[in-house]
Amino acid sequence: MSGTSLDGIDAVLADLSDSQPRLLSRYYLPFDDALKGELLALHQPGHNELHRTLLAGNRLAALYAAAIERLLDLAGTAPTQVRAIGCHGQTIRHRPEHGYTLQIGNAALLAELAGIAVVSDFRSRDIAAGGQGAPLVPAFHDRILRHADIHRVVVNIGGISNLTNLPPKGAASGFDCGPGNLLMDAWCMQHTGKAYDENGEWAASGKVRPLLLEHMLAEPFFALAPPKSSGRDLFNMSWLQDRLEGSETAADVQATLLELTCRTIAQAIELHCRGAREIYLCGGGAHNQALRTRLTALLPDCTVGTTDDLGVSGDYLEAIAFAWLAQQTLENKPANLPAVTGARHPCVLGAIYPA
Ligand SMILES: Nc1ncnc2c1ncn2[C@@H]1O[C@H](COP(=O)(O)OP(=O)(O)OP(=O)(O)O)[C@@H](O)[C@H]1O
Numbered sequence: 224m225s226g227t228s229l230d231g232i233d234a235v236l237a238d239l240s241d242s243q244p245r246l247l248s249r250y251y252l253p254f255d256d257a258l259k260g261e262l263l264a265l266h267q268p269g270h271n272e273l274h275r276t277l278l279a280g281n282r283l284a285a286l287y288a289a290a291i292e293r294l295l296d297l298a299g300t301a302p303t304q305v306r307a308i309g310c311h312g313q314t315i316r317h318r319p320e321h322g323y324t325l326q327i328g329n330a331a332l333l334a335e336l337a338g339i340a341v342v343s344d345f346r347s348r349d350i351a352a353g354g355q356g357a358p359l360v361p362a363f364h365d366r367i368l369r370h371a372d373i374h375r376v377v378v379n380i381g382g383i384s385n386l387t388n389l390p391p392k393g394a395a396s397g398f399d400c401g402p403g404n405l406l407m408d409a410w411c412m413q414h415t416g417k418a419y420d421e422n423g424e425w426a427a428s429g430k431v432r433p434l435l436l437e438h439m440l441a442e443p444f445f446a447l448a449p450p451k452s453s454g455r456d457l458f459n460m461s462w463l464q465d466r467l468e469g470s471e472t473a474a475d476v477q478a479t480l481l482e483l484t485c486r487t488i489a490q491a492i493e494l495h496c497r498g499a500r501e502i503y504l505c506g507g508g509a510h511n512q513a514l515r516t517r518l519t520a521l522l523p524d525c526t527v528g529t530t531d532d533l534g535v536s537g538d539y540l541e542a543i544a545f546a547w548l549a550q551q552t553l554e555n556k557p558a559n560l561p562a563v564t565g566a567r568h569p570c571v572l573g574a575i576y577p578a
């Protein structure tokens with residue numbers, strides 16, 4: 224898994240033979256600054272972008288293969304013992320309204336380098352069936368994190384934040400809430416040179432600017448009824464620049480961005496997850512102490528923990544989900560939830576590149 228934060232690759236070796244997945248090994252490989260910069264640049268139209276996109280895909284395939292080699296070394300497992308790699312790829316465009324999404328990573332090259340079958344391109348079929356192609360992980364949350372009597376909500380706070388609503392007596396629903404960490408990360412990098420604001424300490428040193436927050440919350444995406452999905456196509460530095468007053472300190476902007484992430488998640492829960500009692504966070508944002516404290520304060524009727532409290536690593540949950548999605552593909556089973564993505568029907572997702 225390599226997600227919208229563009230921080231690096233989360234690799235897991237998972238045993239999916241039982242109803243609860245077993246995490247056998249994990250490995251994290253960060254991207255270097257040059258690759259991160261190029262992937263960020265490829266989100267926008269630019270010079271010779273087709274050639275550069277394909278080269279970046281090749282580079283990613285080599286890094287995915289290196290991460291898998293290290294992962295298997297750590298586990299003492301041979302490639303022949305692995306049924307398949309579920310490879311999300313790197314999203315550089317997500318335009319379901321135009322009928323496409325693009326996750327790069329040259330799956331053919333990865334299969335060649337790793338000597339293991341690869342399943343990739345999980346989102347296109349759902350979009351072909353009229354869906355958003357995202358989020359896909361709610362189906363997996365539904366499988367492993369549902370409680371028979373307690374209304375739970377799982378909130379992933381990666382680059383973008385998304386939630387899965389698990390009412391005990393109803394079907395799962397889910398959607399993207401808005402920016403998770405990506406605007407905070409970009410602002411932090413621009414003003415402090417650091418990739419992210421550790422524990423939200425810099426944000427905590429600033430003050431929320433009410434007018435700026437109001438301008439941000441007026442973004443129509445937040446009021447859209449699900450199904451909905453988002454990405455860097457909408458939430459990027461120009462989106463932020465367009466809303467700045469110009470007189471704020473950099474720390475105040477960071478404080479306001481953290482408030483935006485918390486408010487949009489809390490609003491989404493209040494509006495679409497009525498009666499929820501337990502909130503479980505996952506993704507990198509779950510490590511941000513200031514964010515957790517603020518979100519907990521905004522949700523007085525709920526307990527707020529992390530999926531680790533339920534025995535599932537919040538840092539590797541998405542990666543385990545893509546192993547499960549790959550298994551669904553190999554077994555010819557549908558994996559999208561039409562109630563989440565808006566697709567006309569359940570679909571078998573993904574494309575298979577044999578070993
Ligand atoms: N200690 C911390 N304090 C603050 N933020 C943190 C901390 N640890 C991780 N993060 C945030 O988490 C981000 C990485 O999150 P994650 O790995 O879930 O992203 P992703 O997989 O790219 O996301 P997506 O769900 O959008 O695909 C970092 O970029 C950073 O913003």
Ligand SMILES: CC(=O)N[C@H]1[C@@H]2OC[C@@H](O2)[C@@H](O)[C@@H]1O[C@H](C)C(=O)O
Pocket residue numbers: 226227314317324356357358359360361381382383384385399452453454541
């Ligand atoms: C197009 C795309 O890459 N979407 C990601 C992104 O990152 C979080 C959120 O936006 C979610 O919709 C999705 O990823 C997760 C893994 C999903 O499909 O559930």
